[in-house]
Amino acid sequence: MFKIQTLNNISVNGLERLPRDRFEIASEMAKPDAILVRSADMHKLDIPTSVKAIGRAGAGTNNIPIAAMSKRGVPVFNAPGANANAVKELVLSAMLLTARNIPAALDFVKKLDGDDKAMHEAVEAGKKKFVGFELPSRTLGVIGLGAIGVKVANAALELGMEVWGYDPAMTVQNAWQLNSGVRQALSVDDLLSKSQFVSLHVPLLDATRGLINADRIKLMKKQAVVLNFARAPIVDEQAVIEALDAGRMHAYACDFPSTALQGHPRVLATPHLGASTSEAEDNCAVMVADQIREFLELGTIRNSVNFPEAQLPMLPGATRLCIVNQNVPNMVGQISTALAKRGLNIADLLNKSRGDLAYTIVDVDGGDTGEAAQEIEAIPGVLATRVIAGR
Numbered sequence: 001m002f003k004i005q006t007l008n009n010i011s012v013n014g015l016e017r018l019p020r021d022r023f024e025i026a027s028e029m030a031k032p033d034a035i036l037v038r039s040a041d042m043h044k045l046d047i048p049t050s051v052k053a054i055g056r057a058g059a060g061t062n063n064i065p066i067a068a069m070s071k072r073g074v075p076v077f078n079a080p081g082a083n084a085n086a087v088k089e090l091v092l093s094a095m096l097l098t099a100r101n102i103p104a105a106l107d108f109v110k111k112l113d114g115d116d117k118a119m120h121e122a123v124e125a126g127k128k129k130f131v132g133f134e135l136p137s138r139t140l141g142v143i144g145l146g147a148i149g150v151k152v153a154n155a156a157l158e159l160g161m162e163v164w165g166y167d168p169a170m171t172v173q174n175a176w177q178l179n180s181g182v183r184q185a186l187s188v189d190d191l192l193s194k195s196q197f198v199s200l201h202v203p204l205l206d207a208t209r210g211l212i213n214a215d216r217i218k219l220m221k222k223q224a225v226v227l228n229f230a231r232a233p234i235v236d237e238q239a240v241i242e243a244l245d246a247g248r249m250h251a252y253a254c255d256f257p258s259t260a261l262q263g264h265p266r267v268l269a270t271p272h273l274g275a276s277t278s279e280a281e282d283n284c285a286v287m288v289a290d291q292i293r294e295f296l297e298l299g300t301i302r303n304s305v306n307f308p309e310a311q312l313p314m315l316p317g318a319t320r321l322c323i324v325n326q327n328v329p330n331m332v333g334q335i336s337t338a339l340a341k342r343g344l345n346i347a348d349l350l351n352k353s354r355g356d357l358a359y360t361i362v363d364v365d366g367g368d369t370g371e372a373a374q375e376i377e378a379i380p381g382v383l384a385t386r387v388i389a390g391r
């Protein structure tokens with residue numbers, strides 16, 4: 001029986017992928033084997049040593065201490081692309097809402113009073129304050145062409161916009177999805193100088209913290225709109241507020257309310273709703289639950305942010321060892337020696353590495369691997385060892 005602790009509400013459709021005869025699931029428990037999380041901040045949590053894997057039912061993993069987990073040999077999984085359409089739709093609605101000054105217009109309507117005649121007169125006299133603009137031929141710059149950025153860029157092209165993108169590390173898979181009409185900016189500054197709308201779709205990293213700052217706002221076209229549905233610290237809020245107050249920027253739309261932004265007439269802030277659709281919640285939970293189950297039952301690694309991909313069909317009757325170690329020479333040699341010393345035959349083996357980490361799956365013909373596993377665990381540089389009994 002594996003124990004799964006949930007730190008946030010995880011969609012039932014996802015949890016159902018973990019059959020109750022093999023998985024116990026609770027929000028509070030001792031010695032969990034794995035943790036399922038959405039946005040709960042795990043940086044200050046004392047993560048039990050029993051934890052073998054963490055599954056983020058979503059995209060961003062900045063709430064998880066990944067470096068510390070790598071040192072412990074614990075893979076962190078996420079759900080790439082599973083909520084991308086939900087975010088794309090929110091970004092498109094924010095573009096339309098800000099272009100047409102809808103938030104201020106709704107506020108105006110809420111404050112109308114009097115009878116129908118008085119309201120009608122106020123509407124006709126007041127509507128000129130909310131004259132907006134249309135999207136075709138306006139320019140959108142998309143920073144970060146990953147799962148979400150590509151969808152936003154393609155959809156904006158469909159709306160008739162001119163679209164520029166910037167991503168120095170775009171994957172081939174995402175490049176295949178990008179409409180060839182999206183033009184390539186040479187740098188963030190180049191993109192900003194061309195854009196009326198700028199949409200951010202990068203992870204929060206040291207390199208992206210404060211990506212949009214006072215100097216960069218000056219590069220944007222006058223009356224620009226910044227759309228931040230990525231993470232709050234990617235934008236310097238104070239710089240944005242100053243640009244809005246000075247009439248340099250038209251609006252700031254973001255998914256991250258704050259005291260500084262609260263009540264600003266040119267800020268459209270949603271309560272971190274990017275992934276909050278039933279479809280996205282199901283997609284994320286199903287994807288990550290499947291990945292956690294495959295890891296716990298078979299040692300398979302799919303969509304980890306710190307481990308290499310690793311998938312090896314398990315041979316019937318074999319015993320499987322999954323070993324995480326530092327990516328240094330002679331580890332596989334030492335592992336196979338520990339097995340050979342006990343007369344254990346390797347039936348199949350997979351060794352993959354990513355950065356400083358290496359991961360080995362070894363299927364051994366029958367046999368008792370207990371002692372060998374203990375010896376492997378003690379090899380300097382081995383971070384975690386697990387034995388999975390054959391079925």
Ligand SMILES: NC(=O)c1ccc[n+]([C@@H]2O[C@H](COP(=O)([O-])OP(=O)(O)OC[C@H]3O[C@@H](n4cnc5c(N)ncnc54)[C@H](O)[C@@H]3O)[C@@H](O)[C@H]2O)c1
Pocket residue numbers: 058059060061080081083084087143144145146147148149166167168169170171174201202203204207208229230231255272273274275276
């Ligand atoms: N508001 C929400 O609810 C919500 C929902 C999903 C994701 N997000 C945020 O959006 C981010 C992106 O999500 P995604 O699914 O598209 O992720 P992704 O990993 O598919 O794409 C991120 C892209 O950013 C690129 N990138 C990284 N650093 C860059 C830089 N300095 N300049 C330009 N490009 C850079 C990467 O190469 C990658 O292609 C997540 O990390 C998360 O923080 C927010």
Ligand SMILES: O=C(O)[C@H](O)COP(=O)(O)O
Pocket residue numbers: 038039040057058059060061083272274275276
């Ligand atoms: O990175 C993400 O996937 C989003 O920020 C969604 O976060 P949530 O799962 O807490 O809604």
